[in-house]
Amino acid sequence: MEKFDTICALVTPSGEGGLGMIRLSGKDAISVAARYFKGKLDLLKAKSHRIFYGRLIVPETGETLDEVMCAVMRSPHSYTGENVIEVSAHGNPLLLSKILQSFLRSGCRLAEKGEFTKRAFLNGKLDLSQAEAVAQLVKAKTSSALTVAVQQLEGKLGGFLKEIRSKILAILSPVEAGIDFPEEEVPEISVQDLRADILGVIGQIQELLKTASSGKILKDGVSAVIAGKPNVGKSSLFNALLREQRAIVTHIPGTTRDFLEEWTDIKGIPVRLIDTAGLRNTRNVVEQIGVSRSKEALAKGDLVLVVLDQSRQLESYDLELLTLAQGKQGIAVLNKSDLRGLFSIRKIREIYQGEIVCVSALQNKGIELLEEKIAELLMQGRIHSDTPMITQVRHQACLEKSLGFLREALETLQKNYPLDLVAVDLRGAVETIGEITGDNYTEDLIDKIFSEFCIGK
Numbered sequence: 010m011e012k013f014d015t016i017c018a019l020v021t022p023s024g025e026g027g028l029g030m031i032r033l034s035g036k037d038a039i040s041v042a043a044r045y046f047k048g049k050l051d052l053l054k055a056k057s058h059r060i061f062y063g064r065l066i067v068p069e070t071g072e073t074l075d076e077v078m079c080a081v082m083r084s085p086h087s088y089t090g091e092n093v094i095e096v097s098a099h100g101n102p103l104l105l106s107k108i109l110q111s112f113l114r115s116g117c118r119l120a121e122k123g124e125f126t127k128r129a130f131l132n133g134k135l136d137l138s139q140a141e142a143v144a145q146l147v148k149a150k151t152s153s154a155l156t157v158a159v160q161q162l163e164g165k166l167g168g169f170l171k172e173i174r175s176k177i178l179a180i181l182s183p184v185e186a187g188i189d190f191p192e193e194e195v196p197e198i199s200v201q202d203l204r205a206d207i208l209g210v211i212g213q214i215q216e217l218l219k220t221a222s223s224g225k226i227l228k229d230g231v232s233a234v235i236a237g238k239p240n241v242g243k244s245s246l247f248n249a250l251l252r253e254q255r256a257i258v259t260h261i262p263g264t265t266r267d268f269l270e271e272w273t274d275i276k277g278i279p280v281r282l283i284d285t286a287g288l289r290n291t292r293n294v295v296e297q298i299g300v301s302r303s304k305e306a307l308a309k310g311d312l313v314l315v316v317l318d319q320s321r322q323l324e325s326y327d328l329e330l331l332t333l334a335q336g337k338q339g340i341a342v343l344n345k346s347d348l349r350g351l352f353s354i355r356k357i358r359e360i361y362q363g364e365i366v367c368v369s370a371l372q373n374k375g376i377e378l379l380e381e382k383i384a385e386l387l388m389q390g391r392i393h394s395d396t397p398m399i400t401q402v403r404h405q406a407c408l409e410k411s412l413g414f415l416r417e418a419l420e421t422l423q424k425n426y427p428l429d430l431v432a433v434d435l436r437g438a439v440e441t442i443g444e445i446t447g448d449n450y451t452e453d454l455i456d457k458i459f460s461e462f463c464i465g466k
C-alpha cells in the first residue's frame with residue numbers, strides 16, 4: 010500500500026440537490042470525520058462498511074453544520090484501498106462548502122483531478138485499463154457505451170490483455186532460459202513451434218484491434234449531417250430522429266438559416282445530429298452564411314444523410330450531394346414516401362451505390378429502419394461482440410506497437426538471426442501490453458491520464 014496524505018472533495022455535481030456527498034480518503038480520514046461527527050457511536054470505534062446517522066458539529070463553537078449519514082470503509086477494503094469516509098449531507102452548495110472547509114482546516118487537503126481513482130490504481134485496487142474505464146463510465150452517452158465501460162471496469166479488457174501478456178511471457182521464458190544458461194540442460198527450442206505461438210498471439214491482438222474504430226465511436230460518438238435542398242424535410246427528419254420537436258418546420262424555403270445540433274442515441278450509438286440550412290443559390294446574406302456553414306459541416310461530418318424529396322424531380326444539388334455521400338459514409342434518405350413519387354430508386358441507383366432508405370419523417374414511417382441502417386454502417390455488427398472492445402486511442406497505439414514487435418520477432422526467426430534478437434522483440438511486446446494494464450508505466454503517463462478526470466473521482 011502506498012502512503013499518502015489525507016484528501017477530501019465533493020463527489021456529487023455542484024449546484025442544489027437533494028443530497029451532496031463529500032469523500033475523505035487517507036490514513037486520517039476516519040479521525041478527521043470523527044472530530045465533527047456526533048452520533049450514537051464514535052466513528053473511531055466504528056466497524057467497516059457501516060453507515061451511521063448523526064450531526065456534524067464544529068468542536069470549537071458547538072455550531073451544528075448539518076444532519077448527515079456517514080459511511081465508514083476501512084483500509085484495505087475500500088475504493089482507494091485506504092481509510093475512506095463518505096459524508097452524505099443536504100445538497101445546499103453553501104452548506105457543503107462549509108463542511109468541506111471544516112475538513113480542510115482539520116488536516117485534509119483538496120483532492121486533485123482523478124486522485125481517488127489514481128490512488129485505487131497505485132494501491133492495486135484497479136489496473137490502469139479499469140481506472141480509465143471509470144472516467145469513460147461517467148461520460149458515457151448511451152446504454153451501449155455504458156455497457157462497454159462497465160465491462161472494462163469489471164476487468165474484461167484487462168483480463169484479456171493480461172492473458173495475451175502471459176502468453177508472450179510463456180513464449181519468451183524458454184528463449185531467455187536458452188540464452189542465459191547455454192551450458193545447462195535446457196530443452197532445445199523448436200523454431201516452428203515458436204513461430205506458431207507468436208502467430209497465435211498476433212491473431213488475438215488483430216482481433217482486438219478490429220474493435221478500435223467501433224469502440225471509439227461508442228466512446229466519443231459521431232456526427233451525422235442531414236443535408237439537402239430547402240423543404241425536402243431535413244428538419245422533420247432531425248425532429249423524428251431526436252423524437253422531439255427541436256427544429257422549426259415550415260413550408261417556407263430557407264427556414265433553417267444556421268445548423269442545429271443535438272446528441273441522440275441511435276441503437277446504442279451516440280450520434281450528434283446536425284440539421285443544416287438548405288443548399289441552394291440565394292441572394293439573402295444571412296441564408297448565404299447558413300449555406301456556407303452547412304458545406305463546412307458536410308466536409309467535417311462522419312456520416313452524411315442526404316435527404317431527397319420523392320415528390321419533386323431530382324435537381325443538380327441532389328446529384329451533387331449524392332456524389333459527396335458516395336465518397337463518405339452516407340445514406341440516401343428518400344423522404345415524403347407518403348406522397349406520389351416523381352422518381353424511382355432505380356434512378357438513384359444509376360448515380361449512387363450506397364444505402365437507400367424510404368421514410369416519411371412527418372408520419373414517422375421508416376425511421377426505425379433508417380436507425381438500423383445507420384447502426385449497421387457505423388458499427389458493422391460489433392456492438393455485441395464477445396471480444397472486449399478497445400475504446401482508448403492510447404490502448405490502440407500500444408497494441409499496434411506490440412504487434413510490430415511480434416512481427417519483428419517473426420522476421421528475425423525467418424532470417425535465422427540469433428535468438429537474443431527474438432527475445433528483445435518479445436520483451437518489447439510484453440512491455441507495451443503492460444503499458445495498457447499498468448504493469449509498466451511512467452509518472453508522466455499516470456499524471457496525464459488522471460488529469461483528464463473530474464475532481465471527486
